[in-house]
Amino acid sequence: MKELMLGNKALARGLYEAGCGVVSSYPGTPSTEVTEEAARYDEIYCEWAPNEKVALEVAFGASLAGTRSFCGMKHVGLNVAADPLFTCSYTGVNAGMVICVADDAGMHSSQNEQDSRHHAIAAKVPMLEPSDSAEALEFAKKAYELSERFDTPVIIKMCTRIAHSQSVVETGERVMPEPRPYEKNIAKYVMMPGNAIRRHPVIEERTRKLTEYAESCEFNRVEMGGTALGIITSSTSYQYAKEVFGESASILKLGMVNPLPVKLIREFAAKVEKLVVIEELDPIIENHCRQLGLTVSGKDVLPVCGEFFPNMIAEKLGAEVPAHGSIGEPLPGRPPVMCAGCPHRGLFYTLSKNKCTVLGDIGCYTLGAVAPLSAMEMTLCMGASVSAIHGFNKALGGESEKKTVAVIGDSTFMHSGMTGLANIAYNQSNSTVIILDNSITGMTGHQQNPTTGYNIKGDPAGKIDLESLCRAMGFNRVVVVDPYDLAACDRAVKEELAAAEPSVIISRRPCALLKYVKHNPPYHVDSDKCIGCKSCMRLGCPAISIKDGKAVIDATQCVGCGVCAQLCRFDALQA
Amino acid sequence: MTKNIMIVGVGGQGSLLASKLLGHLLLTEGYDVKVSEVHGMSQRGGSVVTYVRFGEKVYSPVIDKGQADFIVSFEKLEAARYIEYLKVGGRVVVNTQQIDPMPVITGAAVYPENLIEKMEAAGALVDAMDCLTLAEQAGSAKAVNIVLMGRLSRYFDIPVEKWQQAIRECVPLKFVELNLKAFELGRAS
Numbered sequence: 001m002k003e004l005m006l007g008n009k010a011l012a013r014g015l016y017e018a019g020c021g022v023v024s025s026y027p028g029t030p031s032t033e034v035t036e037e038a039a040r041y042d043e044i045y046c047e048w049a050p051n052e053k054v055a056l057e058v059a060f061g062a063s064l065a066g067t068r069s070f071c072g073m074k075h076v077g078l079n080v081a082a083d084p085l086f087t088c089s090y091t092g093v094n095a096g097m098v099i100c101v102a103d104d105a106g107m108h109s110s111q112n113e114q115d116s117r118h119h120a121i122a123a124k125v126p127m128l129e130p131s132d133s134a135e136a137l138e139f140a141k142k143a144y145e146l147s148e149r150f151d152t153p154v155i156i157k158m159c160t161r162i163a164h165s166q167s168v169v170e171t172g173e174r175v176m177p178e179p180r181p182y183e184k185n186i187a188k189y190v191m192m193p194g195n196a197i198r199r200h201p202v203i204e205e206r207t208r209k210l211t212e213y214a215e216s217c218e219f220n221r222v223e224m225g226g227t228a229l230g231i232i233t234s235s236t237s238y239q240y241a242k243e244v245f246g247e248s249a250s251i252l253k254l255g256m257v258n259p260l261p262v263k264l265i266r267e268f269a270a271k272v273e274k275l276v277v278i279e280e281l282d283p284i285i286e287n288h289c290r291q292l293g294l295t296v297s298g299k300d301v302l303p304v305c306g307e308f309f310p311n312m313i314a315e316k317l318g319a320e321v322p323a324h325g326s327i328g329e330p331l332p333g334r335p336p337v338m339c340a341g342c343p344h345r346g347l348f349y350t351l352s353k354n355k356c357t358v359l360g361d362i363g364c365y366t367l368g369a370v371a372p373l374s375a376m377e378m379t380l381c382m383g384a385s386v387s388a389i390h391g392f393n394k395a396l397g398g399e400s401e402k403k404t405v406a407v408i409g410d411s412t413f414m415h416s417g418m419t420g421l422a423n424i425a426y427n428q429s430n431s432t433v434i435i436l437d438n439s440i441t442g443m444t445g446h447q448q449n450p451t452t453g454y455n456i457k458g459d460p461a462g463k464i465d466l467e468s469l470c471r472a473m474g475f476n477r478v479v480v481v482d483p484y485d486l487a488a489c490d491r492a493v494k495e496e497l498a499a500a501e502p503s504v505i506i507s508r509r510p511c512a513l514l515k516y517v518k519h520n521p522p523y524h525v526d527s528d529k530c531i532g533c534k535s536c537m538r539l540g541c542p543a544i545s546i547k548d549g550k551a552v553i554d555a556t557q558c559v560g561c562g563v564c565a566q567l568c569r570f571d572a573l574q575a
Numbered sequence: 576m577t578k579n580i581m582i583v584g585v586g587g588q589g590s591l592l593a594s595k596l597l598g599h600l601l602l603t604e605g606y607d608v609k610v611s612e613v614h615g616m617s618q619r620g621g622s623v624v625t626y627v628r629f630g631e632k633v634y635s636p637v638i639d640k641g642q643a644d645f646i647v648s649f650e651k652l653e654a655a656r657y658i659e660y661l662k663v664g665g666r667v668v669v670n671t672q673q674i675d676p677m678p679v680i681t682g683a684a685v686y687p688e689n690l691i692e693k694m695e696a697a698g699a700l701v702d703a704m705d706c707l708t709l710a711e712q713a714g715s716a717k718a719v720n721i722v723l724m725g726r727l728s729r730y731f732d733i734p735v736e737k738w739q740q741a742i743r744e745c746v747p748l749k750f751v752e753l754n755l756k757a758f759e760l761g762r763a764s
């Protein structure tokens with residue numbers, strides 16, 4: 001049956017049809033839906049792991065045991081999982097193992113826009129890159145065959161536009177592969193120096209064979225058209241090239257982007273007058289062409305930064321760009337904001353009021369850096385807040401310890417905050433760490449995590465108790481506050497910053513968007529009492545604005561959290 | 576020829592159902608279809624956009640400037656924000672609701688006046704309508720998306736029964752009546 005399917009869902013369908021049995025992933029936009037959709041199939045065991053390294057190792061274990069496995073992550077997730085990736089390239093697999101990494105050129109939801117192809121090259125594993133949903137489904141299935149045939153993990157690279165676009169697919173049945181029972185093989189699977197040194201040449205030979213395979217494999221194809229212009233491209237750039245040039249140019253579409261073919265590219269280049277590589281982010285195919293001694297254009301005209309669009313390609317390569325009208329004046333932006341009633345808001349208000357130096361982390365709470373709260377001064381990668389505050393305080397000493405805090409979400413703490421906390425406990429800085437426990441992984445669309453007590457299917461699961469965990473690490477001062485209670489937040493922040501030993505503050509209240517959270521009726525403004533002092537505006541709640549000099553509350557947005565009322569000295573904001 | 580529709584609004588306003596309905600309908604009509612949108616950060620109350628493209632064969636998942644035949648907008652400022660994406664002579668179907676973005680709320684910017692007129696001056700054909708009132712009339716403020724679809728349907732050569740059928744197939748049973756009514760009100764507006 002033909003149906004419209006999201007790229008990520010199609011990939012999940014491919015896993016299902018290929019007989020994949022174990023999926024372990026960590027959420028990250030734009031990769032998350034692959035695993036969420038896979039979890040809808042009862043035949044596949046699916047889980048959210050605490051981080052990408054764990055996920056990849058779980059998938060490796062399942063592959064070793066003889067079950068086709070998968071793990072999914074965003075581009076920066078592969079940095080975290082790089083350690084097992086590089087070495088399971090050496091061990092190879094038993095049953096097929098597929099890794100999906102989703103890049104985010106244009107940084108719609110990311111802290112950088114690195115190009116994941118570098119990881120495939122460095123780890124010497126094949127990488128496939130679909131250009132629509134049908135290919136996502138197909139490539140997922142074929143990736144398992146490739147993985148088993150060449151004894152290697154296979155990476156499927158998605159990008160925002162392929163992951164989050166729906167296009168037409170045709171689904172098939174689930175076909176279980178031949179069983180591959182686990183066999184003890186110390187020389188292959190125990191990567192100590194004596195064994196690993198024998199595996200390395202095997203991997204080089206595998207790359208040679210894969211390059212040969214790339215010359216004629218079904219993932220790469222030539223679409224001959226006009227021969228004045230020849231384009232080598234892949235993924236969403238292929239779609240843009242077709243959109244702009246149609247049949248007027250010839251295209252070499254690469255579905256396998258590592259390793260790259262040699263003969264195929266040379267032959268294609270020989271058939272066209274001018275050769276251009278259209279690829280987002282880094283010039284990887286382009287540099288490969290140059291190494292082959294070909295004259296090629298690419299990043300001399302197209303940008304390295306940001307994502308591509310059809311008009312940009314048309315303009316840079318001399319094709320026609322459509323005309324359009326314009327409003328002719330700058331319009332106010334609409335940046336994302338913390339939701340009305342977000343539990344993070346009260347805590348950030350407190351930090352802002354106390355003029356704390358806030359070293360931050362990644363999640364919904366990163367929006368605490370935005371005006372009017374502006375209460376975050378550093379965000380690097382997941383977990384970095386807890387490690388960096390230790391370095392910050394070691395560098396600056398006592399004065400810094402009295403005003404600096406690290407803030408980190410519950411999911412991010414489980415991902416990679418715990419190790420930083422262990423360092424504070426072990427190497428003794430008087431640091432104050434605030435865990436923003438909203439009982440969910442909010443930013444990526446509400447996934448469960450080890451602190452929530454539920455698994456990916458929403459069924460009851462193991463639950464890690466944050467207080468006990470911190471105490472077990474040696475923290476004597478562990479306090480829990482309700483971020484809707486501004487006085488309690490203020491007291492906790494002041495006391496813990498002043499304390500003579502390191503402490504953890506757990507700011508605990510579930511995310512306002514969770515289905516089980518019951519909201520109070522909206523607040524309203526008594527306009528006789530409101531003097532228009534704008535004290536409440538310092539919260540940055542999207543439900544409050546000033547109209548004709550007085551505060552007004554948008555009843556459709558307000559969830560009745562009551563935080564604004566605690567800021568009003570005139571009792572104008574009422575339940 | 577590929578036709579292009581952009582659905583724009585504020586994160587959380589329900590563009591998902593509108594694009595689902597269009598995708599479903601156009602696929603049953605035998606077109607190649609691509610529907611694409613960005614999930615993630617922007618959904619926290621930010622500006623959001625969905626691209627719907629259909630025709631014999633659709634390549635690019637996104638619509639670029641000067642290419643949209645229609646912009647369907649849940650909010651005035653958002654329609655204006657994307658006006659450069661409209662084809663010369665293209666049409667904007669816009670809900671006249673005003674939702675202040677954070678820079679306006681904090682006083683760092685003002686909500687622009689006369690946006691409808693400005694869009695017309697930019698060469699757009701504009702259907703401006705109070706969809707919220709119509710949606711409430713149909714039974715739920717949440718049906719703004721289907722009111723907009725009703726209005727949009729006037730410009731398509733697809734029988735109204737097909738639209739109604741698509742609604743029946745895309746919304747949960749208990750909301751079908753409400754949405755059919757919202758569609759009708761939008762179409763007749």
Ligand SMILES: Cc1ncc(C[n+]2csc(CCOP(=O)(O)OP(=O)(O)O)c2C)c(N)n1
Pocket residue numbers: 026027028029052074076077080111362363364365382408409410411412413436438440441442443444
């Ligand atoms: C290595 C890595 N993996 C995944 C992500 C995507 N990501 C960003 S924030 C986040 C988790 C946010 O959850 P939490 O810490 O609980 O904060 P909340 O959003 O709920 O406030 C994730 C998974 C990332 N940025 N980096």
Ligand code: SF4
Pocket residue numbers: 337338339341342343344364365438442443511512513619
């Ligand atoms: S989704 Fe939840 S945690 Fe994220 S901003 Fe909204 S209320 Fe806050």
Ligand code: SF4
Pocket residue numbers: 340341522523539541542543544553557558559560561562563564565
């Ligand atoms: S009670 Fe106040 S702070 Fe809370 S959601 Fe309503 S307007 Fe916003």
